Amino acid sequence: MNRPKFGESACEKTRRYMDAYLSNELLVETTHDLLQHLESCPECTAELEARTRLRSRLKAAVKAQTAPPHLPVLVRDKLRNSQRGRWRFYAVPVAAMLVLAAVIWVRPIAGPLPGIADRAAQATYIQRVSATVAQVFRPGLCDHIHCAFFRVYPQTPPDIHEMEAKLGEEYKALLPLVGPAVPEGYRVVLAHQCTYAGRRFIHLTMRKGSDVISLVVTRKNPDETFRALSPAAGAAGVPIYQASAANYQIAGFESDGYLAFIVSDLTGAANLHIAAALAPAVRQLLS
């Protein structure tokens, strides 16, 4: 940029270069000339201050807008789907071989995943998968599969107020607890009270792409407890119990009146880690 000669029509030149000065794009010498003029010109100084203020206000106003919470999830979904597309060409024969090997060598436990609208097949699937874990883990696992897994998620997740309203006064304090406990990138996409097989649940669902984590809470039935089992870990004196079935990992803990479960398709250790991070605060809230 050429160095302008300030002197005659200095105000005109100052105003012409003012924006470049604000963007820190002027030569040192030009900046010096401009500042020298400003020292002796209150009108240009006022103009510069006004432009500086407008710039900061504009920046703050635009930056106050953030992407809707569902958007990162959608972007991740798209990315992963596109990745699958890339691999499809050679993944098909490999997958066919794997399926064949599984049919021959592995006893099928879960069977094929039923369609989203096939309620009867879903019930059979849930029953078959949950039959492999101890009775006390089943409510959490069943509600996770039924409510978080066989579900079409709305494009725009409900906002925090809607989730709080659906959880109710008694349980809405669970919402702020889950965010820090789950791995990076997961977002709460659903939080409500639901019913499965005649039993009431408080259910919070976190998603990252197609990966799903549930916190499921339900009131204990008489004599229902994890205590007959050996705990896999403990957190601040809260014993945590663990089980797995098909692709699902379940970690459970209890308070006097409630059973709580973390169910996910993460590794067993990762799932247990989330349960350990949540157990003390959740138990305190439910007590």
Place this chain on the structure above:
Amino acid sequence: MLFANNPRMNEFEAAALPHLNDIYRTAARVLGDRTRADDVLQDVYLQAWKSFDKFETGTNCRAWLFKILFHTINHYRRKWLNIRMVKESQEILQTAAAADPPVPEHITDQDLLAALNQVPQDFRSAVLLVDVEEFSYKDASAILGVPIGTVMSRLSRGRKLLRERLAEMARQYGILHDPKEGRSA
């Protein structure tokens, strides 16, 4: 799940996703439409992922994503056809050196954004890149694919139009009196 732990994908997500908000709000402001911004943003990330092999680790990922954003916006703009293009003759209009109307102090963020929406898209893009996202003229020139001189003229024109729109709004609200009216009274 099969591909959940692809290290290249993880690398891409770690580099690109932290800029999602910046890309989204710029798309929303340039297009003036959040639904379209949603679509454009998804395309930007898809395009970025497809060409991530060409991206050099350690270079400016944010500027790279913005470049893809404006490329995508131009593509959509041709598709939608209803977004007015700025003619070169308008671009090279010299900014009048006369004093601008004063920008009112008591203007809300909503007024500011409404005024920004009234600035033609190409000028608005320059203002958003330099004044809001704080890119240098050089980066903005690379992002928009135009010479630095064009960035400067668009920026200057965009800022001036913004100040004029705000002053006009203020006059409508009765915050600011028209200087001509003042003189004739």
